[in-house]
Each structure stands twice: as C-alpha cells, then as structure tokens.
Amino acid sequence: MIEERDIYVAMRDGTRLAVDVYRPDAPGKYPVLYASALHNKDIQGPDIADILPPQPAHAPLWFGPIEAGDTRRFIANGYVHVIAQPRGSAKSEGHYGHEDTDHYDLIEWITQQPWSDGKVGMVGISGFAGEQWRAAAQGHPALKAIFPYDACSAYGGMFGFRDFNPGGVLHSFPYLLDVFSTVHESRDRPAELTAAEEELWRRAMRNPDYKQYINLFNILTQKGQRTFIMYLMMTHPWELAGTVERAEETFKKIKIPFYTGSGAYAYTYKLHWLGAQHYFGNVDSPKKLLFTGPAHLERPFHQHHDEIIRWYDHWLKGKSTGIMDEPPVRYWLMGANEWRTGANWPLPETQWTKYYLSHWETLSTEPPRPASEVGAAAREPDVFTQMPVTRTTKVERLRYMTDPLPHDVTVAGPITLTLYAAIDQEDTNWIIVLKDVGPDVSVRTAREGERDVPSTLPERELTRGWLKASYRALDEKRSKPWEPFHKLTQDAVAPVKPGEVVEYQIQILATANQFKAGHRICLDITSMDVPTGTGAMTNVEYIPYHVCSSQTVTHRIYRDAERPSHLLLPLIPASANQRAA
Numbered sequence: 001m002i003e004e005r006d007i008y009v010a011m012r013d014g015t016r017l018a019v020d021v022y023r024p025d026a027p028g029k030y031p032v033l034y035a036s037a038l039h040n041k042d043i044q045g046p047d048i049a050d051i052l053p054p055q056p057a058h059a060p061l062w063f064g065p066i067e068a069g070d071t072r073r074f075i076a077n078g079y080v081h082v083i084a085q086p087r088g089s090a091k092s093e094g095h096y097g098h099e100d101t102d103h104y105d106l107i108e109w110i111t112q113q114p115w116s117d118g119k120v121g122m123v124g125i126s127g128f129a130g131e132q133w134r135a136a137a138q139g140h141p142a143l144k145a146i147f148p149y150d151a152c153s154a155y156g157g158m159f160g161f162r163d164f165n166p167g168g169v170l171h172s173f174p175y176l177l178d179v180f181s182t183v184h185e186s187r188d189r190p191a192e193l194t195a196a197e198e199e200l201w202r203r204a205m206r207n208p209d210y211k212q213y214i215n216l217f218n219i220l221t222q223k224g225q226r227t228f229i230m231y232l233m234m235t236h237p238w239e240l241a242g243t244v245e246r247a248e249e250t251f252k253k254i255k256i257p258f259y260t261g262s263g264a265y266a267y268t269y270k271l272h273w274l275g276a277q278h279y280f281g282n283v284d285s286p287k288k289l290l291f292t293g294p295a296h297l298e299r300p301f302h303q304h305h306d307e308i309i310r311w312y313d314h315w316l317k318g319k320s321t322g323i324m325d326e327p328p329v330r331y332w333l334m335g336a337n338e339w340r341t342g343a344n345w346p347l348p349e350t351q352w353t354k355y356y357l358s359h360w361e362t363l364s365t366e367p368p369r370p371a372s373e374v375g376a377a378a379r380e381p382d383v384f385t386q387m388p389v390t391r392t393t394k395v396e397r398l399r400y401m402t403d404p405l406p407h408d409v410t411v412a413g414p415i416t417l418t419l420y421a422a423i424d425q426e427d428t429n430w431i432i433v434l435k436d437v438g439p440d441v442s443v444r445t446a447r448e449g450e451r452d453v454p455s456t457l458p459e460r461e462l463t464r465g466w467l468k469a470s471y472r473a474l475d476e477k478r479s480k481p482w483e484p485f486h487k488l489t490q491d492a493v494a495p496v497k498p499g500e501v502v503e504y505q506i507q508i509l510a511t512a513n514q515f516k517a518g519h520r521i522c523l524d525i526t527s528m529d530v531p532t533g534t535g536a537m538t539n540v541e542y543i544p545y546h547v548c549s550s551q552t553v554t555h556r557i558y559r560d561a562e563r564p565s566h567l568l569l570p571l572i573p574a575s576a577n578q579r580a581a
Helices: 046-051 071-076 102-111 127-138 195-205 208-212 214-221 228-235 243-253 264-268 271-282 305-315
Strands: 002-010 016-023 030-036 080-084 116-122 143-146 258-263 287-292 329-333 338-342 351-358 362-364 382-386 398-401 409-423 429-437 459-468 502-515 520-526 553-558 566-571
Touching (some): 016 071, 030 127, 046 071, 102 127, 116 305, 127 243, 127 258, 127 271, 143 258, 195 214, 195 228, 258 264, 258 271, 264 459, 329 409, 362 398, 409 429, 409 520
Antiparallel strands (some): 002 016, 429 459, 429 520
C-alpha cells in the first residue's frame, strides 16, 4: 500500500481541502472509494486500526468518529481509499456550510489522478454517510453509487431539525459529541448578531427549560462560538419554512444507486434511523435497505465490508455479485434473532393493527365500549404528575401492557400512538417507550400473590417516540397512518390550553421485534428523561437526554370510546416471516 497524506486540493474558489490517499502498491488504475466527514481524517487511517482493535460500543475505548472504513480491506480488494476533510474542519481551509460544490470538485480531482480509473463510490458511516447524500445531489458523473449506512437527516441537511429532533423535542446529542468536535470554532468575544438573531438569542436566554440545564445555557451565553449545532437548535427550535419542499427537490436530484440503512440502536439519536427510511422511501433509483440489530457497530468501523465490496464490485467493476438479485430490504428481527427480507419498507404484507389503551393499565385489541354500556366512570382518565429534573431523577409513567401473548407476535415497521390527553400547563414533552416484557408465566387472580404482574420480569426497550405538545400540528398532506408528519415550523407552534383534551399523533420510531409467546407488549407514557451520569453527562455518548419541562406537569390520559387512545402496530403475518438466506 502507498500512503499519501495531507495532500491539499484546491476547490473552484481557491479553498484548499486536506486529503489522504491510500492505494495499492502496484501499477494500474483503480476504482476509488471516497470518504469525507467533519470527523478528523487523521484518526481514520490504517495505522490507528493497527493499534486499536475493533471496540464494541460498551468498551471504554469505543470512539464514535472512527468511521471511514477499513482501508487495508479496500486496498486488498483493488480499490483506492481517499479520505478528505471538508472545508472548515481540521486541516482544511474555509468555513463549513459553504461547500455546495466541493464534493463535485474533489471527485473531479480524483478522476484526473493517474491511479484513478474514473469510477468513484463513497464509503463511511454516520457523518461520512451524510456527506454521501450531498455528493450524490451534486451530481458528478464519475460518482456511480453510494453506501450511506447510518444515514444522516433527509430533511434540512445532515443535521436537519425533523429527523434530528422528531416531534420537536430537543436533545443533547450535539453537546455530548462536542468532545469530538473538528469544526473550526472561534473562541474570541461573541460576534455581533443581526437584530433578528439577537431577538431569538434573547428569547432563548429567557427560556426556563434551557436555564435548568446549565451546561446547555452556558453554550447559549457564548452566542454560537462553540457547539454550534446545539446553539442553533436552542435559538431556532423549529424547522425553517420551506425545508420540506427543498428536501423533496433534492430527492429528485439523486439519480445514482444507493445502499442505505442503520441499526436498531439508532432510535436513540434518531437522525440515522429516520434518515435511512426517509431517503429510501423518497428517492427513486436502484436501492437497498439494511436494518441491523440493537448493538452499535464497533469502532474502528469494519463491519458490513463484505456487503460494501459486493456492492462496489457490481457498480464499479461490473462483476456479477448477485447483489441486485436479492430482496431490496434486509432486517434483523430482534426476539427471533435472525435475518428477514422484504420487498419494501414498510413491508407490503404489514397488517396494521390497533392496540387500545384500556382499563387497569392494559393494552387490548378490543376497542373500548361506549359509556352507555359501561358507565360514565369509564370516561375518567389515567393520571401521572412529573416534577422537573431539578427536583427528581424519578421518571413517572403510565404503563400499559398486554396479557402474556398466546403465540409469537412479529412487529416490524414504523409505529404511531394516537393519544387523547390533557395537561395542566401550556406544554409538555410526550416521551413514549415501547418494550418487550417477559417471559411471564403468571396468571392474575384475586388470590394472594397472584394479583400483580411480577416486578422481576425482564424488560427490553425496543424504541421510543417523542412529541412536544406545542408542536402537535400535522401536515395532513404528508402524514401517513403509520407516520404522522408534523409541521414543526415556528408559525405552527401553539401552546396547549390547560385542561383541554387534545388529540396527539405521536411518531414512534420503527422497530423489528418478535414478541415471543408468554411475553407482553408494553407501552410506557412518560414526559421526562435524565442524564445518566453527573455534570449533565451520560454514561454513553450516543444515548442523549432531552430538554424537558422546568415545571411540574400533571398529565391526564383518556381511553374511552369517544377518545380511544391506541397504538398502531405493524404486525407481520406468520406466513410472511421469511428468513433471509
């Protein structure tokens, strides 16, 4: 292998980007696998992998940004690996955000090198995946295909508000990742803001929800000098008008084949999980979707390379790998712990099934009966009250569970909760948790020791959903039964009238799980989460907490025939449960 590091490549405006090139030590021209992200390129190369063996996500040396792929593996399979640093990051010049043609220019430079055969693909996950979508939209003809696993947001750019903060509930991911920051950020006196930006900043500074998280408020006081994504989310906590329309135009610009996906772990920080599904559903070109299991990928990133090489052997080398003859969707079914395949996502064979919130905190497929049959008391709500994180770490909840299931139930796809509820304040966060509980061999009778669900049952969290009550307005045109599409723009935000019963459509992020016979489907309704460490940190950097209410809020959940709160679950019939080869 020949290594060439810190090559400076000039863009059309003269800005120079730092690039590393790794290529086979043999004469000839090769297809190129190009990687680019804000993450420091100097920690991506083979010398790091030689010292740091793959680390699982629970290991103390797992380091998220090592994501450009296994250089030695690519070289051994006859590819050049080019790792570039976008403008405004690490050794590259300029300011990040001003690079609408940089991928085009860098690919043009690649095609002119003596070791390039003129065909380019892209590799790398997370931030490296986000740049692949941008490059595809820039449309250089030499870019033949991309493989953006752990894709970033599809709406509004890599860190777009919708996929990053579903339901408008802000979370601390950018703050927790600040230790990895490679963006050139000033540390001087705060710059003067425009009058409009100054007003937004002052409004954020007055927000008591922000003030209780003093670590985030500290970012605000510095007026965007550091952790800029977090700063921008707090000063502009909504989706900018026109974002959805611009994204839909970008979808049309992507013409090349793509292989996207993410893992079940990614519901915690959302943009990879949602971005993959939104790109897959909206871009019309040859495509594949891979959903993996609940364990985060190891670092340095080396997994799925068999699939990456098969993909590029097909699209860049013209080899017959059979990859496009296989079903377009492949997913890991938790519970059954095996691969399954599908023709599309959501799966065409899905049986959308309502599970109603019922009395005594149960979930049932039987709709609630009218009050005329069961009496007026059935209209009374279930209630919980949550104090803020400044006073407690106890997360209050209402829990709804099915009886132990008589047979296996397979759930695979996106989920919606229709919730009829009232609160005694003008806002709250709805945080919804779907769990697999059990196995449970107990029965419930009036006998001593049989009255309650055992408190010792295993619980496995599958996914969550979020909605800030004031962001409840729906875009009816773009909403689907399985995915409510909220407006999320500033003009759509409206406080809740205290005491008024409101219908909320809450998006719960997709999952794929087989609830085994004897297990229970469990739904927790909460309104707060907490940092798991001290000093406003968490024990795991990619599981962020959210900006929750600074007030004590009482929540009333209604579940009668007039207000039938229910889950919409994507059940997959047993006959369709085809194992992947």
